Amino acid sequence: MQVQVRGRTVRRWVVAGVSAFGGIFLVVGLILTWSSVSLLREADRTTGRVVALQWRDADTGSSRTSRGRDEPSAYPVVEFATTDGTAHTFRSSTGSNPPSYEEGERVEVLYRADAPEDARINGFLSLWLLPLIFGGIGLIAAAVATGIAVFGRRRA
Template sequence: MQVQVRGQRARRWITFGAIAFGALFLVIGLILAGVSVSFLADAERARGTVVALEWRNDHSGVGREKRVKDKPVAYPVVKFTPADGTPRTFRDSTGSNPPAYEEGEQVEVLYRADSPEDARINGFASLWLLPLIFGGIGLVIAGIGTVFALAMRRRS
């Protein structure tokens, strides 16, 4: 009887942890989506040109050994002229392999009028990829934890 009670407590804690972890990721996804919506509401638009692709190996962690499948990622470097007339250049925060953009390609740039250095390419990945990843992971993990909790509740 004692072992069954301990096992039941452990399952409850694991279920609670999954729901809490999923809820945290879901909240982070919603916050990131709110940041994107806020940016879009205040953003000015300008035409820009991809002037270069900055290739980087994005390895996180100290002392991490290079794996065979690790490939460099291309970040577009974009030049645009905001309303103040001063040409600006920025590196987009979203990179990919294969590259999503080519050198010389025309893109629409979104920027804040009060700080043109805060600019992004008007594209799905730049605006919505992180909110979608965090929100999706959170929704799946919290959903699994909730289904497991409901199944445990019905069983008892």
């Protein structure tokens, strides 16, 4: 009898912990989704040009000029002009290997007029990768917590 009480208590703590973890990730995923939707709705749009690919190591985050064995990611550096003609350059926060963009490629840039330094490329990775990762982890954690709770009740 004592083992079942401990088992139920442990199960409750596990369900509570996994639910809290999943809830935090779901909230972060929703905030990131709202940020991307808000940017799409309110941002000014212009055409930019990829002027460079900045290779960065996945483990250290240090910059490189050439590719090495540790599979770095290429982050596009984009140059664009705002509606008032001011030139801006930014490095995308999303990199990939193989590169998603080539030097000289034209891309659509989204930026807020009051903060053009926070521009983003209008692409799937830069807008939706982080919301999908955080939301997906949150949903998986919620499913695991639900499964543990349901299995535990049926077993008891």
